[in-house]
Amino acid sequence: QSALTQPPSASGSLGQSVTISCTGTGSDVGGYNYVSWYQQHPGKAPKLMIYEVSKRPSGVPDRFSGSKSGNTASLTVSGLQAEDEADYFCSSYVSSISFVFGTGTKVTVL
Amino acid sequence: QVQLQESGPGLVKPSETLSLTCTFSGGSISSGSSYWNWIRQPAGKGLEWIGRIYTSGSTNYNPSLKSRVTISIDTSNRQFSLKLSSVTAADTAVYYCAGRIEVTAFDYWGQGALVTVSS
Numbered sequence: 059q060s061a062l063t064q065p066p067s068a069s070g071s072l073g074q075s076v077t078i079s080c081t082g083t084g085s086d087v088g089g090y091n092y093v094s095w096y097q098q099h100p101g102k103a104p105k106l107m108i109y110e111v112s113k114r115p116s117g118v119p120d121r122f123s124g125s126k127s128g129n130t131a132s133l134t135v136s137g138l139q140a141e142d143e144a145d146y147f148c149s150s151y152v153s154s155i156s157f158v159f160g161t162g163t164k165v166t167v168l
Numbered sequence: 169q170v171q172l173q174e175s176g177p178g179l180v181k182p183s184e185t186l187s188l189t190c191t192f193s194g195g196s197i198s199s200g201s202s203y204w205n206w207i208r209q210p211a212g213k214g215l216e217w218i219g220r221i222y223t224s225g226s227t228n229y230n231p232s233l234k235s236r237v238t239i240s241i242d243t244s245n246r247q248f249s250l251k252l253s254s255v256t257a258a259d260t261a262v263y264y265c266a267g268r269i270e271v272t273a274f275d276y277w278g279q280g281a282l283v284t285v286s287s
Contacts, residue, residue, distance in 0.1 A: 059231065061214060094273035096215075103264060103280050104215065109273035147215055149274070155228045157205075159215040 059152055062087065062160035069166040070138045078163045080131040080148035086158055088129035092151035095124060095133045099144045107146075108133060135165070143167045170194040172265050174281035180259075181287050186252040190265030190278055197246045198223045203268045204248045206239060208261040209280075216261075220268075221248055255285045 063081040070076035080087065080095075087093055093111045096104035106115050108124035111131060121136045131150070135142050148160035176188035190204070197204075206218040219229035221239045229237050233252070241248040252259060262282050266274040 092272060096274070103277040104274070105277070106271075106273050106275045109271045109275070113271070115271060115273075115275060149215075149217075154231060156230055157217040157220075159207075159217060162214045 059086070059154065059156065059158050062148055062150060062158055064146075064148060064160040064163045066161070067164045067166065069168055070135075071168045072138055072140065074138050075134060075136045076138060076165055077132055077134045078146055078148075078165070080133070080150075080160045082129050082131075082150055082158070084129060085153045086129075086150040087126065087131050087148075089153060090151045091126070093124070093126060093131040094149045095122075095131075096147045096149065097142075097144045098147065104147060138167050140167055170267070170269060170276050172267060172276055172278035174263060174265050174278045176281060176283070178282055178284060180255055180283060180285050182256055182285055183254055186250070186255050186259060186263075186283055186285070188250045188263055188265075188281060188283070190248050190250075192246045192248075192267070195269065197241075197248075198243050199269065201268075204239075204241065205266045205268070205274060206250045207264045207266055207274070208259075209264070210258075210261040218250065218252075218263075257285050259283070260285045 095108040098104040112124040203220045205220040236253045238251040262280040265278040267276040
């Protein structure tokens with residue numbers, strides 16, 4: 059199974075919004091509503107930010123939102139804050155009863 | 169407070185077997201919908217799902233690693249383990265254990281364990 063495709067980098071100014079895409083196939087992103095997003099700061103473990111395409115775990119700010127259209131999922135961070143600067147990875151369930159992650163996107167807050 | 173903690177050798181020789189254990193605390197490892205995962209990340213690269221195990225012992229593995237991976241669980245000691253055989257330098261990575269506990273995603277993670285494959 060191939061990694062899901064994400065842009066290597068994205069940026070936005072403080073207070074602005076940034077959207078990250080995650081493109082797969084009908085066997086993963088397009089076939090299931092089990093897309094999740096993870097935030098990872100340098101040297102730290104990933105943290106779950108979005109699950110089942112658009113749901114937020116308890117404690118995650120509502121500035122983070124997720125959506126999906128066809129084989130592409132998206133994560134939007136609104137009202138960018140300095141602490142949002144991190145790497146972001148998407149993940150999807152795969153029809154082969156496994157999981158696949160995205161290639162990762164480094165978000166820079168200008 | 170749920171916590172996961174990886175443990176095991178930080179250095180493994182090529183062709184040998186990498187072994188790691190994840191210890192779970194702060195909840196029930198036997199919750200019906202939970203499953204327990206191993207995920208790895210080479211330095212500066214992305215995440216790779218290795219496999220998962222349910223408390224029943226049922227497993228699923230990444231097809232690309234399936235021939236070399238074994239995941240097992242010891243519910244009485246609240247631990248699950250990873251064995252990866254015939255390792256090469258390409259297996260050098262930070263290895264994370266992660267749980268699907270409250271929601272359908274990897275919602276709890278260990279801090280990660282760096283394993284280097286080198287002679």
